[in-house]
Structure formats: structure tokens, C-alpha cells
Amino acid sequence: MTILQTLKYNDLFSVVSQKPFLFIGTIIENIDLTGNAEQNKLKDTLVQSKVAEYLEHFSEKEHTKVGNDGATLSGGEKQKIAIARALLKNAPIVILDEATTGFDTESRTYLHEMITSQMKEKTVLLITHHYEELDGFDKIYRLENGYLFPVK
Template sequence: FNDSIAKNISFGDEVDEEKLQRVIKQANLEHFVKNLPQGVQTKVGDGGSNLSGGQKQRIAIARALYLDPEILVLDEATSALDTESEARIMDEIYKISKDKTMIIIAHRLSTITRCDSIYRLEHGKLFKEDKK
């Protein structure tokens, strides 16, 4: 959406400020949003043109958390983030994952180490990895 960060996170729904602030924290967006002249009301630009790849990913993560789905699919959701940001966000995601089914697709092993089950796709075949 070529709209505010708040509207992008709430996916156009009426913004619940408490929920918005919670997911901004969970997605490690606090510092970024706090330093914007209009905070969460800052427009992201057409196609998110005013955002970096990492900022877009964190807003997308915040949106997914805002919607609070029973099944959460994260496909390379942290690939544009540095390892420190990724670790903070994944800590928050794992905290809320106890009541959810999560499918996490990632190349970085650090993203999936706390998953209950890990599967690897190799040459078109699916293999279950042993947890060590």
C-alpha cells in the first residue's frame, strides 16, 4: 500500500494502537519508527519505495503478527536482516509460536534451530533432519 506504516501493518483494518505497538516491538521496528518525522504515520511510498529491504521485511513480519493467524508461514522472512535483528525477531516469534502452527522456510540454519521439526529439500526430495 502507498499508505502509512500503521495502515500497512494493520493491512487496511482499523488500527488497534496497543496491538500495533506490540508488533512493532516484536518485529524490531521501534528504533526505525521512532526516528521517522511522522512515526507510524509516515508513508512508505509506492511499493515501499521509501524503505530498505530489511525495513520491508520487518513491516511484513509485523503485519503477519498483527493478523495473529493460527498458521504462520515465513518464507525467507529475515533474509535481508543482519543476524542480530534476525535473532531478536525470531526470539519474539518463537515466544508466540506455542499456540500456532509455523512453517519457516530459510537458508540460514540459525533461523530454524528452535523448530520442532526440520525438513531439508535436496534435488527434489524431502528429508527429515534429526534434531541434535
């Protein structure tokens, strides 16, 4: 596989892991990795991901430094940055691996509603221990002892 093929392949996926990696930099730099996003799209993404809600607590708003691996942020705030990054990328395949770790019930419910309503045209792989998050998905599989079993 050539470097160009690898780059095109990587464009297909957005991944939000249980423990997202954050770069030393600002909140906005950790969301807009290319630095080329349109301002209105960026603002929409901040609202959709609920990052906008906690920016008010920081004096420098989206230009707040996150520290080494997001040391200045809570677990839920880091997760919301990772979700914002995935939303902004707008890839056709979204992998959410325990993406609601650190979320309160309200945030978990909001994310579920956003995924099931706004990502209908995408392939979403949701990995979770919270069975209530699976409601509304077309196909559900359970992983047990290294095997996948269809549930729905």
C-alpha cells in the same frame, strides 16, 4: 469454494515472504490492513516486530508514506513491516519464507527468539538458508532436488 469459504481459509494464514508487497500508503496502513486494530495491540506489534525502533528516524513516525512498493524503506525495514502485519493478524499458521532477508545478525537472532518463544501454539513453516534459524523447531525438513527429507 465460495467467496466466504475462501475468506475463512485465508484467515488461517499469515505469510511473510522474501520480498514482501507493500501498498502505497503509510507504514501503519501497511501493517493494519483492516484499519480496525486496537491502538494498544498495534503499539505492542510495532515493538515486537522492531518497527518501533526505526520509526524515530521518520518525522511522521508510523504515518510516514512508504512510496511505491516501499521505495522509501530499506529491505530490513520492509521485512519488519511484513512481520508486524503477520503478528497483528495473529493467524494460527505462519509461513516465513526467507523472512530475515535484509536483517542484520541482531535482528535475525531477535526474530528467531520471538518465533520460538511467542509462537509455540502456532504452526510455523520457516523456509530459510540459514541453518542456525532452525534451532528450537519441532520438525525440520530439507528440500533437495524436489524431495523433502526429514532432518529432525
